[in-house]
Amino acid sequence: MTVTLAYQELVAQGYLNAKDRSAYVVAEVESDQLARSADASAKPAGTVDWSTFLAQPLRDRRAIRKRTDWRKFRYPFLYGQLDTRLFDRRAWRECLHQATGHRDFDDMAGDFVSADDPLLVTYIRTRTLPRRGISATSDEILVTVGAQNALWLVVELLSRGPTPLRAVCENPGYPDTIHALRWCGADVTTVEVDDNGLPPQDIPPGTRAVFVTPSHQSPTGVTMRTTRRKDLLQKAAREDFVIVEDDYDAEMSFLAAPGPALKSYDRAGRVLYVGSFSKVMFPGLRLGYLVGPAEIIAEARELASMILRHPPGHLQRAAAYFLSLGHYDRQIRNMRSTYAARQAALRAALAGTSLSIVETNVSGGSCLWVRGPDGLDSDRLARALIEDSVLIEPGGPFFHGSDGPTEWFRLGYSSIEQDRIAPGVALIEERIQAMMTRGIGH
Known part of the structure; x- marks a missing residue:
């Protein structure tokens, strides 16, 4: 069987010809075809110089x-990265099996276009967000391909506004946020974090968006106190800027009970909240969510539909079962x-x-x-x-x-x-x- 399969593959690739009920023979290949194959690594005249089409290569950025x-x-x-021994793979297999069953498969096999799995959205709305002190309706939630995708959608929307975006990020801070902002043409200023996170008083005038990790600052791990969170919101109201909250590592609060998210204090719709399931379940899952005012989520949904439509439906449904069943x-x-x-x-x-x-x-x-x-x-x-x-x-x-x-x-x-x-x-x-x-x- 192995030999037969090998010969079949050589025939499929054009190296051999099969003579019915007789033999396999070496295929006749034109000499110019052999020459082209031998010179495939050489660049022929007129090859595109892609450096004239692209900006500074992204691979040159200083990244993790x-x-x-x-x-x-x-x-x-x-x-x-996850120690997979901590993950209940049996439970996940059962959830995958359930998500691909006859009842669910008909729903999940189609193209949602720009919609999300209603079961997953319901769990986020009724279980996940209330634990962080956040109240939201279904039209204020967008399921994303991890937190990184949610941040990118926000950066794209804010940087394409009617006026140039002046943004503030933490220093030290998450490098991909700064790279995304600059790639999209934003004017980025960094503010030094202290033992209490980002100091609101250091945010320069004219800022339109502030990107923070208040619950567990990336990478220092410091937690922004409630008084400073309220000061940040008050400054945002006075100077008319928005806040993007990345709730980085908030689930892993074992030294003290997790405090409410910055978004929970927001009454004016100034905070866009980014969360993720990937780090707790497993990084390769790539499921996150964005929470904000309905009009912003509607725009983010349209933008996402132009890029990747939606995260895979069967993964959304399997994750919904994994969450709702208590796993x-x-x-x-x-x-x-x-x-x-x-x-x-x-x-x-x-x-x-x-x-x-x-x-x-x-x-x-x-x-x-x-x-x-x-x-x-x-x-x-x-x-x-x-x-x-x-x-x-x-x-x-x-x-x-x-x-x-x-x-x-x-x-x-x-x-x-x-x-x-x-x-x-x-x-x-x-x-x-x-x-x-x-x-x-x-």
Whole structure:
């Protein structure tokens, strides 16, 4: 059978010809076809110079680069990757089976055009948002392909307005938000975060949109106090700007009960709220949502329909079942207890090393923001640690500009086993000391 299939494939690709009930023979190929095949890698005259059509290549941006082979490393201190042993795959299979059953398949197999799965929207409206103190109607919710897609839709809509967009982002902050804003032509200013997040008083006059991560600031993990959230909303009303709230890592609140979202204090419809299911269920799911005034959601829905229509229907329905049947709540409880133990292990391992932790993380999360000795280059450190089977995330991409501090980096604990945390930290400290001793830390 294997030999037969191999010959059939060679015939399909034109290398062999089959003579009925006789033999396979080598196909006759014209000499010019062979020449074209041999020279396929060479650029013929008149080849398009794409640099004349494109702006600065996006691949040159300073971004968070994630390895696809991270699982082969023994000590992956990465944010946003899942230890799959924490996920109930049996429950997910049952939800997928239910979503592809005869009753649901007829609904999910069609093109929704710009609509979302009503079951998933209902769960978000009645269960997910009330937990964050948010009240919304169905026409104020849009299901997106993860939080990144929701942020992109908002950036596109705001930057295409009647006047040029002047936006404010956090520094350090999520780099892809700044890249998206600048790509769309916005004038971006960054504001330094402190132990309480973004200070409203530092927002410059003329700002039209502020992008924040108040519940668990990215990447420092600090939580914006209620008084500052209210100050931010009051300033937005006085100076007429809108706020885009990325509720980053809010579900992983195990050090203290999660406080209400910034959106919950909004009475004037100035806050656009971005949430995601991907980090709790599994990153590859790519399901998030955008919440805002109905007229904005309607515009975002039309924009999304021009790009990708809607997230896959069967995944929306399977996620709706996973949520409504209580599997998601059990997942959160399991992850919170596991992450609490891992964070405690990471803090214990870092004690007595040359690394310091941002101690204003009052909620929990799935990573720690740490600082090395003066002069340390975390990019160089990350490259060196690959030899030790250790992965860390250098802090450079989170800072605005190319001259930001180099000593910072992020240590995630969502993807590393608890018993490997201490040995991994020991290898990091050993590399740091060796680099600083030889004077190559910077």
